[in-house]
Structures are given as C-alpha cells and as structure tokens.
Amino acid sequence: GEDVEQSLFLSVREGDSSVINCTYTDSSSTYLYWYKQEPGAGLQLLTYIFSNMDMKQDQRLTVLLNKKDKHLSLRIADTQTGDSAIYFCLDTGRRALTFGSGTRLQVQP
Amino acid sequence: NAGVTQTPKFQVLKTGQSMTLQCAQDMNHNSMYWYRQDPGMGLRLIYYSASEGTTDKGEVPNGYNVSRLNKREFSLRLESAAPSQTSVYFCAMKELAGGNEQFFGPGTRLTVL
Numbered sequence: 550g551e552d553v554e555q556s557l558f559l560s561v562r563e564g565d566s567s568v569i570n571c572t573y574t575d576s577s578s579t580y581l582y583w584y585k586q587e588p589g590a591g592l593q594l595l596t597y598i599f600s601n602m603d604m605k606q607d608q609r610l611t612v613l614l615n616k617k618d619k620h621l622s623l624r625i626a627d628t629q630t631g632d633s634a635i636y637f638c639l640d641t642g643r644r645a646l647t648f649g650s651g652t653r654l655q656v657q658p
Numbered sequence: 659n660a661g662v663t664q665t666p667k668f669q670v671l672k673t674g675q676s677m678t679l680q681c682a683q684d685m686n687h688n689s690m691y692w693y694r695q696d697p698g699m700g701l702r703l704i705y706y707s708a709s710e711g712t713t714d715k716g717e718v719p720n721g722y723n724v725s726r727l728n729k730r731e732f733s734l735r736l737e738s739a740a741p742s743q744t745s746v747y748f749c750a751m752k753e754l755a756g757g758n759e760q761f762f763g764p765g766t767r768l769t770v771l
Contacts, residue, residue, distance in 0.1 A: 591765045592748070637700065639761075646691055646750055646761065650700035 553640050555649035562657050567628045569652045571621040571638035581614065582639040583623045586651070592637070595623070630656045661685045664749050664763035671739045671770045679734040679766050681749030690732035691716075692724060694745040695765075701748065707732055739770045 552574045561567045573581070582597040598605045598612045598621070605612045611624040621638055635651040665680045681690065691706040703716030707726040721743060723735045736743060749763035 592762050594761075646703075648693075648701040 553638060553647045553649040555636075555638060555652045557650065558653050558655070560655040560657060561628050563628060563630055565628055567623075567625040567632070567654055567656075569623045569625075569636050569638075569654065571623075571649050573619050573621065573638070573640040573647070575640055575647065576619070578640050580641045581612075581621050582641070583610075583612065584637045584639060585634045586637065587634045595636075625654075628654075628656050630658060632656055662749065662751065662761075662763045664747075664766050666766060667764065668767050669769070671736075671768065673740060673770060675739050676735070676737050677739065677768075678736075679747055679749075679768075680731065681733065681763055682731045683751050684730065685751065686729065687751040688729070689751060690726065691750040692722075692732065692734045693748045693750060694718065694743075695748060696745050704734065704747075739768075741770045744768060744770045 554572045556570060559567060559569060579600050580597050583595045584592045585595050586592050596607045596610050596612055598614050600616060603614055609626045613622045623636060625632055633654055633656045635653050637651045638649040640647045662683050669677060671677055688709050689706065692704040693701040694704055695701050702718045704718055704722050705713055705716050705724040707713045710726055710729045713724050713726055721736065721740060723737065725733045732749065745768060747766045747768060750761045
C-alpha cells in the first residue's frame with residue numbers, strides 16, 4: 550500500500566534554513582502538500598506542488614520534488630521561532646490521502 | 659475551513675458510552691475520510707468513502723463504524739467508547755482536480771474517561 554515517511558525531529562537556530570524531507574511510494578500522486586500544525590491547533594495548509602513540477606517557491610518556502618526518487622522536501626528560509634510546529638507531508642494518491650508521521654521543527658533562539 | 663463542518667468540537671465520554679461524530683461538506687467532493695491524530699503518531703486513517711454509499715476500512719478501523727448516507731455527510735460512530743479512543747478526529751475530503759484547497763474539518767477533540 551501507499552506509504553509516506555518523514556524524519557521525526559529537526560532542530561535549527563533562528564535565522565538558519567530548515568529542510569524537512571518526505572518520501573512517498575504512490576506513483577499515481579498528482580498533488581503533494583505540506584501542512585503545519587501548531588500545538589493544540591488544527592492543520593494549516595502551507596503549500597503544495599503539482600506532480601509535473603520540480604520546484605515551487607512561495608515567499609520563505611521552497612518545495613522541491615524529485616519524482617523519480619519519490620522525494621519531497623520543504624525548505625524554510627530564515628527560520629523564525631514562530632515556525633516551531635509539526636510539519637506533515639500529504640500525498641494525494643489514487644486511493645486515499647496519506648500523511649507522513651510529521652516532523653517536529655524546534656527553532657532555538 | 660469554509661465548506662467543511664465537524665460537530666461536536668469537543669466531547670467527553672465515559673467508557674462504554676456511544677456517540678456519533680458528524681462531518682458535512684458543501685464542496686461536492688466525492689471522497690471523504692476520517693482520521694485520528696494522537697500525540698507523536700501523526701494522522702492515521704480510520705475509514706474512508708470513495709463515493710456516496712461506499713465505505714472502506716483504513717489503517718485503524720476497530721471500534722468504529724461509518725455511514726455515508728449522501729454525498730455531503732460522512733459520520734463516524736463509536737458504539738462503545740474506550741480510553742484508547744481518546745484522540746483528535748479530523749474529517750477530510752479530496753477532489754481529484756486538487757490544488758490549493760483546504761481539505762480538512764476543524765477537528766473534534768474527544769476524551770474517553
């Protein structure tokens with residue numbers, strides 16, 4: 550079945566760049582998404598990329614997609630303390646929405 | 659989360675009680691999903707419905723039943739709640755055209771004592 554994997558934890562210093570990685574297995578994926586979840590809150594859509602794109606930039610966010618390796622990454626430039634949260638990648642393959650387990654980003658002042 | 663409603667937002671149950679979580683959408687999506695989210699576990703799929711009248715089990719269906727009576731509504735029922743079902747429940751939907759759409763309901767925080 551479909552599977553989406555993420556590393557569980559990332560710690561960076563304020564002002565540095567953060568890179569959160571995700572791998573997926575469903576070759577029928579059309580859109581891949583990044584969601585942010587702050588403590589006690591719901592899921593907030595951050596950005597997405599269509600499967601025929603390699604890169605998408607949206608202000609401080611850059612999404613890179615390597616379709617051959619089924620690898621997705623989210624780069625946050627100039628990371629701020631307000632970026633501390635859990636980040637989920639979401640694969641919208643044929644069968645179901647499949648989430649990664651989430652990467653907890655900790656930003657140290 | 660315009661177009662997607664979940665009720666209730668919060669609920670406390672005693673072990674053995676039953677309840678139904680409601681989800682409704684007005685975005686005309688075919689596929690609807692129920693997820694639970696536990697700390698450190700990410701989101702896990704309970705059940706999904708590819709279209710009106712059909713339902714399928716997800717990763718963690720035990721202890722739950724679902725009903726897709728029409729295109730708009732997809733309900734999740736706990737017949738006999740257990741403390742292990744304490745979680746946050748999200749309803750979600752998918753549109754094949756996809757893109758910049760918010761998929762999720764606001765969530766239901768359920769505590770089973």
